[in-house]
Amino acid sequence: MATINNNYLKLKAGYLFPEIARRVNAFAAAHPDAKIIRLGIGDVTEPLPSACRDAMIQAIADMGNRDTFKGYGPEQGYAWLREKIAAHDFQARGCDVDASEIFISDGSKCDCGNILDIFGDDNAIAVTDPVYPVYVDTNVMAGHTGDTNERGEYGGLVYLPITADNNFTAEIPSQKVDLIYLCFPNNPTGATATKEHLKAWVDYARAHGSIIFFDTAYEAFITDPNLPHSIYEIEGARDCAIEFRSFSKNAGFTGTRCAFTVVPKKLTAKAADGSDVELWNLWNRRQSTKFNGVSYIVQRGAEAVYSEAGQVQVKELIGFYMENARIIREKLTAAGIAVYGGVNAPYVWVKTPNGLSSWDFFDKLLSSCNVVGTPGSGFGAAGEGYFRISAFNSRENVEEAMQRIADKFTV
Numbered sequence: 433m434a435t436i437n438n439n440y441l442k443l444k445a446g447y448l449f450p451e452i453a454r455r456v457n458a459f460a461a462a463h464p465d466a467k468i469i470r471l472g473i474g475d476v477t478e479p480l481p482s483a484c485r486d487a488m489i490q491a492i493a494d495m496g497n498r499d500t501f502k503g504y505g506p507e508q509g510y511a512w513l514r515e516k517i518a519a520h521d522f523q524a525r526g527c528d529v530d531a532s533e534i535f536i537s538d539g540s541k542c543d544c545g546n547i548l549d550i551f552g553d554d555n556a557i558a559v560t561d562p563v564y565p566v567y568v569d570t571n572v573m574a575g576h577t578g579d580t581n582e583r584g585e586y587g588g589l590v591y592l593p594i595t596a597d598n599n600f601t602a603e604i605p606s607q608k609v610d611l612i613y614l615c616f617p618n619n620p621t622g623a624t625a626t627k628e629h630l631k632a633w634v635d636y637a638r639a640h641g642s643i644i645f646f647d648t649a650y651e652a653f654i655t656d657p658n659l660p661h662s663i664y665e666i667e668g669a670r671d672c673a674i675e676f677r678s679f680s681k682n683a684g685f686t687g688t689r690c691a692f693t694v695v696p697k698k699l700t701a702k703a704a705d706g707s708d709v710e711l712w713n714l715w716n717r718r719q720s721t722k723f724n725g726v727s728y729i730v731q732r733g734a735e736a737v738y739s740e741a742g743q744v745q746v747k748e749l750i751g752f753y754m755e756n757a758r759i760i761r762e763k764l765t766a767a768g769i770a771v772y773g774g775v776n777a778p779y780v781w782v783k784t785p786n787g788l789s790s791w792d793f794f795d796k797l798l799s800s801c802n803v804v805g806t807p808g809s810g811f812g813a814a815g816e817g818y819f820r821i822s823a824f825n826s827r828e829n830v831e832e833a834m835q836r837i838a839d840k841f842t843v
């Protein structure tokens with residue numbers, strides 16, 4: 433008799449987005465004339481930059497010609513893309529990252545989950561609370577946790593609260609943890625990390641032999657020139673960090689799919705016999721075995737992000753969303769609502785007024801303004817009392833939603 437991976441049974445049913453859909457559908461059925469505006473989604477709305485589209489059209493033409501046709505590519509990605517990433521995203525910022533340390537993939541979501549393949553089952557794992565749920569659920573699937581408690585926290589994980597009280601930056605844990613997930617700019621809080629904060633984590637990780645998983649999917653939204661874009665801007669990070677990046681949010685590749693992970697050569701973790709093993713070798717082996725690369729066409733599209741035209745167009749895209757974020761921040765503040773984030777990130781993290789729970793605020797906003805956001809409690813227990821509003825939307829929708837809040841929302 434075949435058996436299942438029982439760890440899947442520990443997963444809390446994907447509660448957040450189905451519950452949002454259930455409440456929105458019920459409201460829409462009762463108020464068929466309401467024009468509901470959804471500001472809850474983490475997906476981009478604007479079209480792909482023309483530089484990327486043109487490059488992909490050319491790549492399709494290449495595929496139609498015997499001389500330029502491509503079959504299987506390198507599992508790690510084409511050298512021309514890896515070299516552009518290394519030069520532009522890392523070396524230009526003073527980071528010591530070589531093209532060979534960059535692994536192209538079809539998404540940061542899968543890389544964040546797949547990376548667990550090369551780590552042991554006995555690591556102590558730390559996540560922030562609230563958190564991008566993929567970090568938690570992939571550890572549950574891998575059998576690294578117990579069941580949930582009444583707060584929805586999985587046994588065996590170390591939760592590091594990030595709230596207004598600590599400026600949404602986790603305190604360095606007092607106990608030893610082996611794997612640490614950090615996400616800056618942060619989803620869902622929109623918070624960023626200074627170099628000093630990251631340095632404290634790097635020092636901790638080096639002192640304890642821990643590995644930091646640094647997810648910087650929203651790096652392109654950083655506008656403050658003093659903030660680090662990569663953990664490799666911090667001295668010593670090559671000895672303790674793996675970085676995940678994506679073309680999803682900077683160039684609108686959420687549906688096109690391209691991302692990359694940096695695994696420094698010489699970064700090691702312990703084998704059962706106590707020896708140090710290079711993680712680059714394991715990740716290379718894992719990818720070569722379980723992954724056959726991203727399509728040539730998509731990699732050409734991603735390469736175009738680094739062209740002169742691509743750079744201009746990506747900046748325009750980011751600027752568009754960040755103007756949405758500015759409007760959201762300003763209008764909510766004017767309505768007497770406290771907001772965080774949204775300055776170096778596409779997410780505005782709202783403190784629910786009058787002590788409303790995240791779901792009560794959701795219901796109030798839906799019924800009074802027909803505006804949908806994401807309850808903070810869905811990202812973890814410490815997200816209770818907060819609410820995420822996304823800047824990924826049309827200008828028209830953002831302006832109308834904010835006008836409705838200004839006109840109709842009473843605290």
Ligand code: PLP
Pocket residue numbers: 474538539540541542564615619647649677678679680685686690691
């Ligand atoms: N990391 C974070 C923090 C995200 O919010 C997301 C998507 O919303 C991802 C990774 C996924 O990126 P990708 O589209 O490359 O899989």
